[in-house]
Amino acid sequence: MNSHVSDSEFENLINETDLGLLQDAPLAAAPAPEVARPNSQDLSFFGKLPVNVTLEVASTEVALKDLMEIDTNSVIMLDKLAGEPLDVKVNGALFAKAEVVVMNGNYGLRITELSGTGLSALSR
Numbered sequence: 001m002n003s004h005v006s007d008s009e010f011e012n013l014i015n016e017t018d019l020g021l022l023q024d025a026p027l028a029a030a031p032a033p034e035v036a037r038p039n040s041q042d043l044s045f046f047g048k049l050p051v052n053v054t055l056e057v058a059s060t061e062v063a064l065k066d067l068m069e070i071d072t073n074s075v076i077m078l079d080k081l082a083g084e085p086l087d088v089k090v091n092g093a094l095f096a097k098a099e100v101v102v103m104n105g106n107y108g109l110r111i112t113e114l115s116g117t118g119l120s121a122l123s124r
Contacts, residue, residue: 055098055109056087085112 058078070076080086085097088109098109 051090052092053095054089054092055100056089058086 058080060076060078062076085099086109087094088096088098088111094115096111096115097113098111101108101110
């Protein structure tokens with residue numbers, strides 16, 4: 001069953017047969033699905049994430065020999081003057097300065113100054 005089809009007969013078959021292809025019409029691009037992206041200014045998504053808030057009173061460097069000689073009546077001098085604002089840190093990054101207050105028998109912090117670094121420092 002070898003039958004030879006000439007080029008002209010082949011073209012006639014293609015032109016007469018409806019293959020459902022539209023050669024001249026451009027293919028319509030499928031619309032991109034809408035992706036829900038959080039607004040960079042909308043931080044409500046992060047509002048329930050827990051963070052570690054600590055109050056750093058002061059610090060100092062002590063030789064290990066001196067630390068080994070400490071007993072229950074020892075006093076370690078710190079590098080901050082009495083009455084100076086204390087450092088409030090969030091996940092280890094400086095967030096604010098504050099003073100300690102007592103409210104209903106519990107300690108609290110009164111924020112006196114924000115660090116101004118914003119949330120960018122907290123992500124490090």
